[in-house]
Amino acid sequence: MIGEGADARDGIRTALRSPVSLITAKDVAREAGVHPSTVSRSLDPEQMARVKTETRLRVQEAAGRLGYRPDLTASSLRRQRTMTIGVLIPSFGNPIYGDLIHGINAELEPHGYQGLMIETPDGSDRLSPALETLRGRRVDGIICATSRSEDRQVLRDLVDSGMPVVLTLRWLAGLAIARVVNDDRLGGFLAGQHLVSLGHRRMLEIPGSEDIETFADRSRGFRDGLAAAALTPIRHGERTTTPDVSEGRRVMANLLASGVMDGVTAVFAQNDLLGIGAIEALRSAGLQCPEDVSVMGFNDSPLVDHLDPALSTIAMPMVEMGMRAGREILRAVNGQDTEHDVVTVRPTLVPRASTSAPAQAARPAAPAD
Template structure:
């Protein structure tokens, strides 16, 4: 009873396997007598027939499966993306399986090879760094539809669904400038991921347009990985350099912003009174922080959904070239940003320090 096959059912019912096969497939149910089909269904249920997608996939040449590759499962921004993809896939009976690359090229290669050799019908990934472009293009050229989500590769010719991160950077800068900040810093994400470059460029563009070129000293190096730890390290270096402090920093994602908050706290500085901190992504946890993080919201779930549909379209029409999609960010103002106060104001430590509260 361990492995029931079509042949088992055929023997049991004294029918041919092809009849069984047709009976079990709702799309082909019309080709078989209703009574016969009922018998087959009953027997299948009774004997516990579970199907055998491996065999079916081999014959059909399709697996109704797509691989979802993310850089880091712990980074909350990937969860809505995954759910969006899965939701889109579900509607067409496709299954999505998730793998984590750890933002490591070799690991990504292993995953891709596995996925391709397992003949997934498509691959959707948000783990693309510029150094991965050739490999990813190779996968697509070899016949597995590949769509980029959240992160994109500018001139790769690969289809993508991403966000307008340049605009997001602008939103961050405008918000800070409108409040009166002039000493601004950026906590840059990895330089080999285009979205981080876009955020930085958008931010810088606004400063320049307003005639406020940021002092170079306020600009951090790029993080090796966009993590809490790196955010803490970069912010620490910024703060320990002596001289004027920035009154506001734009962290290129929420994780790095959390690191920045820690670096501030470790030095007895208060956010937002001493330094305002702007995050990016609007991770689920950010509103639960203290202070709740002002950040740039991205419709990541929507991006996932669109990426899923794009992959399905690519599966339906292998040759097609879907046009890239860029979704609009919006600014979420919470409590980690306030107008600048005179630097070194000692009274800032308790006065007006707000209790944690949910954003409305």
């Protein structure tokens, strides 16, 4: 029994002395019949294009058989890079950001980079501390999807410090920072045009926060869409502080209580969460969507097509936007001049059950005398 125990302990010691990490590039080179430097290039996403495909595949197969993993820390020290990109988003709770992050990672990972995600909620003062955290982690660049008007100087200082930065989804006018954004003015125009085409004549907006340029552009586009039919949205003084369901519900309830909604047959909510809240408030007041009031959203968030009624909306290509933002930050990290780059993606109209012709427009005309 004692011998068996000793043998077992010896086996454990042997295993501990031979972890996967002890396999070196020289071992892989010997297995693949190449020079160790070829191993490094074959497993480095930034250099593998310099190696013939046949050789690269042979090295990668040998590395897989031996269980070799490159020492990323040593590689980062050699390059003086951490191979990480900070990504700032306003809400982990808003499902549209999942697609944005997916697109960013799809572009970064083949190049050996990883995204470091941080939430900086709207209405908080967490942007500056988040940026300091990322700088402390020595990220190689930052993708920011959270910018509001009060962040202008913080972002300008960040760029002046030499940090590569790309704005996406949200942007700020007057900053020399690369941006990858949706054409929000076109999206607002499509929303207005859609409601006009259904026969609506009295419409209003549930606006997003006024310090976010994205929402201001959606409003401009909506007014353009109505102006093409010689219409203007009904004015009111309600604003939202955060673009979420509770704010949509609160604003719609206030509009109903104030009487502003009298005769209004359609509402454009400047994002889907606001639209969902608006429908809830209408329902609580005994009104139905779209029979009494049509509601239009913006974003085409996951699952809005499963609501009752399914939400009409403007779809943004979030994955594409994320991929292009990833591409821009890699260009900036690699020393290319990107500060004046503006990449704009196009939204599309997605009509669903929450918008229909207004009831009065659907009634047959009264017979002539």
